Amino acid sequence: MNARPASPSSLASVEEPVVFVIDDDASVREALSNLFRSVGLRVESFGSAHEFLQYKLPNAPSCLILDIRLPRLSGLDFQAELAKADIHIPIIFMTGHGDIPMTVRAMKAGAVDFLTKPFRDQDMLDAVTAAIERDRNSRGEAMVLSELQALFATLTPRERQVMALVTSGLMNKQIAAEIGLAEITVKIHRGHIMRKMGAKSLPDLVRMAELLGIGPASGRSQT
Amino acid sequence: MNARPASPSSLASVEEPVVFVIDDDASVREALSNLFRSVGLRVESFGSAHEFLQYKLPNAPSCLILDIRLPRLSGLDFQAELAKADIHIPIIFMTGHGDIPMTVRAMKAGAVDFLTKPFRDQDMLDAVTAAIERDRNSRGEAMVLSELQALFATLTPRERQVMALVTSGLMNKQIAAEIGLAEITVKIHRGHIMRKMGAKSLPDLVRMAELLGIGPASGRSQT
């Protein structure tokens, strides 16, 4: 709508969505590739999980189509691997003969969908659309957060500490007493914080602190 | 002014957890009841979804064990019914012969787990424990939110409007210009807001506004 974000960092999410397909059966890869390409989606397919890991993931909304039964590694285990490696991409599982416990485990671990072969093309396309959309959102949030963290990283330890106390609602004089400073010094730090973080107002800063998960944790020991 | 900040609202979550069981097979109800009671959980069981709906739900962390195949209504449909009726309770499905699409649909709709009969008692207990815990958390959050909403409801329309602008970071004089008031009037409103909402500081108020989802939406029409 309105509200220019004013961040010069719109260098992400400009890339087109990508669908990744991992299946050891070349004919399946082929069929899925054709399906997705027919609706204008970019596709990258792989014969194994290992191949996929070699590939440098683009900074674009994407999702992963995975057969639950993979050559060396089960799809479920691979899902866990990705999570452990901090690679977060929505996963759509396919299976020819899966069971319910598998399904539950996959869904609990965050899978977007779980399709049984044979599935209708439209079901797959719907799942992919939802997955891409989900990824687009989470990428957006992650980007905002990482920019905030970058700003936060430019603060000195003292400034970080003061920021936590300011956003917790303490007055300058209380902060000064809390950490043994003159009130004027706190004001100075506070000014630096506002400038470095690019906050236009105190509510702005409070919201940043919320996103960053800042409590009195960064402060010193409490009673 | 009323200004009754000390709302005696600690009357929740003191009740013990309850497990609800819906199954048309009395022997299943009996077995599950015994299982849960054996670990000290309170159980209420029903032969049909309809019976369950007659029951007045207690204000306690709870969960619902549901057979996917119910007498009149499918478990999946009943899940949707509950959601539509704004009854949010974690659901654990059981099934003798369910399929994967059912499972996926249930999990996507928020089910906690989906157990295939026969299941191990421990699996059921684990699922129930997780579900109760989830419900305890969401009840806690819901309670905090409803208390906030109660406070917010005591604000006059003008005060609500000013609150939105204050928490968005505008200065008093800007707010005054925005809605055509004298700055002093804004200050008065602001004071009332802080008192009525029980906010001890501006950051406090900002966090409340975040929880309440307050944007310029409650203000007047914007460009």
Add this chain to the structure above:
DNA sequence: GGGCGGACCATACCGAGGTTTAGGATCGCA
């Protein structure tokens, strides 16, 4: 009609927030 609450405004006062200017002290690094 009188009471009540909401909304509005003025004057005055004071405390809190915030900047500028001008320093001093410490520490690590080139």
Add this chain to the structure above:
DNA sequence: TGCGATCCTAAACCTCGGTATGGTCCGCCC
């Protein structure tokens, strides 16, 4: 040894936030 970053403080000055006192106007309900 000099430089820069960090951290601290002071005095002066101004704006902003917030409260109190006192008052007007309007609409609603008994």
